[in-house]
Each structure stands twice: as C-alpha cells, then as structure tokens.
Amino acid sequence: DTAVSQTPKYLVTQMGNDKSIKCEQNLGHDTMYWYKQDSKKFLKIMFSYNNKELIINETVPNRFSPKSPDKAHLNLHINSLELGDSAVYFCASSMDPTTDTQYFGPGTRLTVL
Amino acid sequence: QKEVEQDPGPLSVPEGAIVSLNCTYSNSAFQYFMWYRQYSRKGPELLMYTYSSGNKEDGRFTAQVDKSSKYISLFIRDSQPSDSATYLCAMISTGNQFYFGTGTSLTVIP
Numbered sequence: 589d590t591a592v593s594q595t596p597k598y599l600v601t602q603m604g605n606d607k608s609i610k611c612e613q614n615l616g617h618d619t620m621y622w623y624k625q626d627s628k629k630f631l632k633i634m635f636s637y638n639n640k641e642l643i644i645n646e647t648v649p650n651r652f653s654p655k656s657p658d659k660a661h662l663n664l665h666i667n668s669l670e671l672g673d674s675a676v677y678f679c680a681s682s683m684d685p686t687t688d689t690q691y692f693g694p695g696t697r698l699t700v701l
Numbered sequence: 702q703k704e705v706e707q708d709p710g711p712l713s714v715p716e717g718a719i720v721s722l723n724c725t726y727s728n729s730a731f732q733y734f735m736w737y738r739q740y741s742r743k744g745p746e747l748l749m750y751t752y753s754s755g756n757k758e759d760g761r762f763t764a765q766v767d768k769s770s771k772y773i774s775l776f777i778r779d780s781q782p783s784d785s786a787t788y789l790c791a792m793i794s795t796g797n798q799f800y801f802g803t804g805t806s807l808t809v810i811p
Binding site: 631633680689690694 | 742743744745746747750789791799801803804
C-alpha cells in the first residue's frame with residue numbers, strides 16, 4: 589500500500605528533450621507538492637497544489653509546468669531539459685497546506701546528459 | 702544569507718552516543734518547526750513536529766526550539782546504527798512557505 593507513488597523512479601535523458609514525472613497519492617489529501625533536491629541534499633519547494641489549484645509557485649523556469657488532473661495526482665512536465673535539471677524530484681502530499689505533516693514519495697532521479 | 706542554516710556534517714558517532722543536530726534561522730515569521738529523516742535514496746520522513754519554544758520528546762528523540770535565539774535542535778539518545786541517515790530541519794512561515802535546511806549526514810558506528 590504505497591501512500592505517495594512516483595513514476596518513473598529513474599529517468600535518464602538527453603538535453604533538449606521533454607519529459608514528465610507522475611505522482612499519485614492514495615491518502616485522500618487535498619494538497620500536493622513538488623520538491624527538487626540537489627546533489628548537496630538541499631530540498632527546495634517548486635510547486636504546491638490544493639484541491640487542483642496552484643497555491644505555491646516558487647521561482648522556477650517556465651520549462652517546468654505542473655498539472656493536476658484531480659487532487660490525487662500532480663504531474664510535473666519539463667520542457668527542453670538542461671544539464672542543471674539533473675536532481676532528485678520528490679512529490680509530497682498533506683491534508684492541508686498549513687501545518688499538516690507532509691508525506692513524501694520515493695523520489696525520481698533525473699539525469700540529463 | 703539562507704533562510705535556514707544547517708551544518709552538513711558529516712557527523713560520525715559511536716553507537717550509544719548522544720547526537721545533537723542543529724539549525725539556525727533568520728526569519729522571525731517561522732512558526733512551525735520539523736525534523737525529517739532521510740535514508741539514502743529514499744524520501745524524507747517526518748520525525749518530530751513542534752510550534753512552540755521548549756522541548757518535545759518522542760522516545761529517543763527530543764526536539765528543542767529556542768525562538769528568541771532562532772535556533773532549533775534535535776537530540777538522539779542511545780544512538781543506533783539504524784539512525785544513520787541525513788537529518789533535515791524544516792520550517793513553515795506565517796505565509797505557509799516551507800523552508801528546508803541542507804541536511805546533516807549522520808553515521809552511527811556499531
């Protein structure tokens with residue numbers, strides 16, 4: 589029973605390609621997040637959706653576009669991939685966007701060659 | 702200056718030692734303070750959560766918050782090899798923004 593799942597787990601691709609990472613949660617949570625963790629383990633929030641509406645949109649390139657078809661899914665699409673996009677991307681969810689515990693997915697390790 | 706500062710370590714201690722992990726922050730708007738544990742190649746998992754100054758204990762773990770000094774700590778008593786992981790502090794501001802520290806890598810040697 590995976591609470592927050594991400595696919596794929598590993599993604600290796602060439603510069604300039606477009607790729608998507610999918611996230612699904614079966615916890616009944618209203619809020620979902622995307623984080624980027626760099627090689628130094630720094631975890632930085634990118635986006636947050638509450639009930640399919642964007643509530644946090646940190647300064648990330650326009651090449652990154654989140655899509656939430658329903659509140660159990662938050663996918664991340666990345667256009668024109670660059671070397672600097674190589675990182676581990678974590679999806680997370682919580683009941684509400686304020687004080688509630690966030691549950692993280694296993695991460696997607698993206699390598700751009 | 703980063704919003705949250707955390708010594709990346711690495712920190713290496715013998716089994717049974719008391720471990721002290723710390724973070725400092727600069728934004729007085731931070732209200733909620735958390736510690737996450739992250740095993741290698743896994744997502745972070747929440748260990749402790751508090752919103753007030755003082756101590757909060759859960760088993761071998763104690764979280765301490767000093768808002769006047771803008772300083773938080775996580776203490777691990779009787780450390781075990783299974784505690785070997787990266788520990789990240791995290792904070793939520795009044796604007797509902799999450800900020801994470803860079804994490805401290807801990808190794809507990811049997």
